[in-house]
Amino acid sequence: MLARVRSATLLGIEAIPLFVECDINRGLPGIHTVGLPDAAVRESADRVRAAIRNAGFDMPPRRITISLAPADLRKQGSGLDLPIALGILAANGDVPPHRLADLLVLGELALDGSVRRVPGCLPAALLARGSGIHEMIVPRANHEEALSVPGPGVHGVERLLDAVAVLRGERRPERATAASYQPSTHPPGLDxxxxxxxxxxxxxxxxxxxxxxxxxxxxxxxxxxxxxxxxxxxxxxxxxxxxxxxxxxxxxxxxxxxxxxxxxxxxxxxxxxxxxxxxxxxxxxxxxxxxxxxxxxxxxxxxxxxxxxxxxxxxxxxxxxxxxxxxxxxxxxxxxxxxxxxxxxxxxxxxxxxxxxxxxxxxxxxxxxxxxxxxxxxxxxxxxxxxxxxxxxxxxxxxxxxxxxxxxxxxxxxxxxxxxxxxxxxxxxxxxxxxxxxxxxxxxxxxxxxxxxxxxxxxxxxxxxxxxxxxxxxxxxxxxxxxxxxxxxxxxxxxx
Ligand SMILES: Nc1ncnc2c1ncn2[C@@H]1O[C@H](COP(=O)(O)OP(=O)(O)O)[C@@H](O)[C@H]1O
Ligand SMILES: [Mg+2]
Ligand SMILES: [Zn+2]
Incomplete structure (x- = not known):
């Protein structure tokens, strides 16, 4: 089965949209990533495998192909761990795939299945707002950052299982109300x-x-x-x-x-x-x-x-x-x-x-x-x-x-x-x-x-x-x- 998860990668200070496509097929068990991944993205396979197991799911004992599109854009960072994990779970039928179309997902996974902070969540929130994507899944540590502009609803997740709960429709997103921004007039010290x-x-x-x-x-x-x-x-x-x-x-x-x-x-x-x-x-x-x-x-x-x-x-x-x-x-x-x-x-x-x-x-x-x-x-x-x-x-x-x-x-x-x-x-x-x-x-x-x-x-x-x-x-x-x-x-x- 095939699943597609929306995500983003950084180019300079801008978030560029991309899709993580995941296909599970017959063949020797293993994860194969294509589409110009950098070192952190290539290492993602090991983190994802451990995180999925430690979240209580079985890794499908088959050949998993992860394709990052567009293929000609170099992908950087560890923020693709979470979209890759959700792609595998969706392709394997462990989570319903229908909500994925309207979600942008970012997050690094630790081996125990917890979700770690990543760079670029505010640029990603601006990207989601600009492309009419309604919700995002981001690490809990980046939650306030993603919510700092009015735009998509944000699910700040602490664990892979929280993200699974979002796909199962068990969690509601938070939304930024009108901007509550107040500039600081007196930077501390230095007068x-x-x-x-x-x-x-x-x-x-x-x-x-x-x-x-x-x-x-x-x-x-x-x-x-x-x-x-x-x-x-x-x-x-x-x-x-x-x-x-x-x-x-x-x-x-x-x-x-x-x-x-x-x-x-x-x-x-x-x-x-x-x-x-x-x-x-x-x-x-x-x-x-x-x-x-x-x-x-x-x-x-x-x-x-x-x-x-x-x-x-x-x-x-x-x-x-x-x-x-x-x-x-x-x-x-x-x-x-x-x-x-x-x-x-x-x-x-x-x-x-x-x-x-x-x-x-x-x-x-x-x-x-x-x-x-x-x-x-x-x-x-x-x-x-x-x-x-x-x-x-x-x-x-x-x-x-x-x-x-x-x-x-x-x-x-x-x-x-x-x-x-x-x-x-x-x-x-x-x-x-x-x-x-x-x-x-x-x-x-x-x-x-x-x-x-x-x-x-x-x-x-x-x-x-x-x-x-x-x-x-x-x-x-x-x-x-x-x-x-x-x-x-x-x-x-x-x-x-
Ligand atoms: N105009 C000043 N008023 C108060 N303290 C000063 C002044 N100029 C220098 N100092 C003292 O000397 C230290 C070194 O000053 P600094 O600004 O680094 O000098 P410079 O960059 O011109 O070499 C400061 O940390 C401060 O304690
Ligand atoms: Mg000086
Ligand atoms: Zn001199």
Whole structure:
């Protein structure tokens, strides 16, 4: 007899529909799987056999052929265990097959017949919703995740026998009521009030957050660059429902979802500088999301940016440009979103002391140039906001009055974002244009830098609630092009 079970496999962060077809026929007993299974799917046979026996059924002593369709799509993961087991039971007449047509099934089986969590249940729920499938069977551990969007009815099962009960019509599914999503406004810990001094860098952080501009911080070790970067996600506007669904899909597909239901805070990713290009942008034979996609709708922080390989960093240029990674495989392409705010931090020079008044910089000018060159010009150009973060002064360190909390800053940012969505862009006043052209001539700014200054100046105007972009907004924006200014020589810095 033949049975067909609907399931899904992941391609990047998307669930692709597939059918598990199961045929039991005369021949030597055994399970034969065809249709491009990966290692985990091939090993499924052993888990399924044990789980079926331990659930109290007999394995049919015949030849079982499992065909995964479409045949040309590579199938990954252990989520096909449960559909394969139900297919065998249905083909053997142990469970009624008629409910299978309207069910999408996902789950890994343990040898004792219990059902384990799998990646990709939210993408699968979206797939079911989009293709009009009415019910899903998922592991109990993925139950809330599958229920986090209104869509199909969900059976969260703990054991193979629970899934059998669903096919026998003995269990009712749960359904998501209207979305009860509430974004988290205060990510725990990490408040801006803990960062002392550094008013200029904090202001730059606020401008970057308000406009979604990429931010580069240059300063000696220990001045608070990492502290500041870690507090950016907390002042960005709260994660909206649609954004949350996208982010949760990414983490679900990557198998990194640790809490039930939708994620409510913006991601913050800080990959180590030894990461590979594929680790950064994603890929592999079975395409997996990289750090840029894990940072989608959040922050990607490259700490000690000069330590990343130059070729590794250069792979960032395309995702920064497109906000999307496309990985092509024969017949299919994985599309993974990656719209994030990039934050880079680097020392001013190899020894880290350039610009300090208390310690001399030991680097020759050529070394400094070489150090900065480790990050390519085109990538540096993407940072609309560039700030020098000075060493913390003794006065700042002794500061006991807590600085402004993240919540206050976030309110201003939300207001600016609201204006930028609701109203027209604040036009540049004639006086503003004059200042802009002067600055461009003075600093020899490129056309790209010109556009960047304008973008940032508009954000600053919006933060102020101004209806036009004025000279002081342009002047502040010009300050955020610190890399366009010629670097100071160590000797000059010493004399400061
Ligand atoms: N502006 C600051 N306010 C309060 N503490 C700071 C500040 N800057 C540095 N620190 C302290 O120094 C440590 C190192 O700071 P960090 O942000 O890692 O510096 P950087 O990334 O610039 O090397 C922090 O964990 C914190 O304890
Ligand atoms: Mg640091
Ligand atoms: Zn130095």
């Amino acid at each position: 801006l009030s803990e960062v002392k001094g550094q008013a200029h860098a904090k202001r730059a952080l606020e401008v970057a957050a308000a406009g979604g501009h990429h931010l580069l911080m240059i300063g000696p070790p220990g001045c608070g660059k990492t502290m500041l970067a870690r507090r950016l996600a907390g002042i960005l506007p709260p994660l909206g429902l649609e954004e949350s669904i996208e982010v949760t899909c990414v983490y679900s597909a990557a198998g990194l979802l640790r809490e039930p239901g939708l994620l409510r805070t913006r991601p913050f990713r800080a990959p180590h500088h030894t990461i590979s290009g594929v680790g950064l942008v994603g890929g592999g034979r079975l395409p997996r999301p990289g750090e840029v996609t894990l940072a989608h709708h959040g922050v990607l922080f490259l700490d000690e940016m000069a330590e990343f390989g130059r070729t590794t960093l250069d792979v960032l240029r395309q995702p920064l440009e497109d906000g999307l990674i496309v990985i092509n495989r024969i017949g299919y392409s994985a599309r993974m979103p990656c719209r994030f705010t990039l934050v880079g931090a680097m020392n001013p020079c190899v020894c880290g002391n350039l610009g300090r008044s208390d310690r001399p910089c030991a680097c020759a000018p050529a070394m400094i140039a070489q150090y900065r060159n480790r990050v390519s010009g085109p990538l540096l150009d993407r940072f609309d906001v560039q700030v020098e973060v000075p060493p913390l002064s003794l006065g700042d360190l002794a500061q006991t009055v807590p600085a402004e909390p993240s919540a206050t800053v976030a309110t201003r940012i939300a207001a600016a974002r609201h204006q930028s969505v609701a109203g027209p862009e604040p036009p540049v006043t004639p006086a503003g244009r004059r200042i802009l052209h002067q600055a461009i001539r003075h600093l020899g700014l490129s056309a790209r830098a010109h556009d960047s200054v304008l973008r940032v100046a508009r954000t600053i105007a919006l933060l102020e609630g101004a209806t036009s972009t004025q000279p002081q907004h342009i002047a502040e924006a010009v300050q955020y092009r610190c890399l366009d200014k010629p670097a100071k020589h160590p000797q000059e810095a010493d004399g400061d």
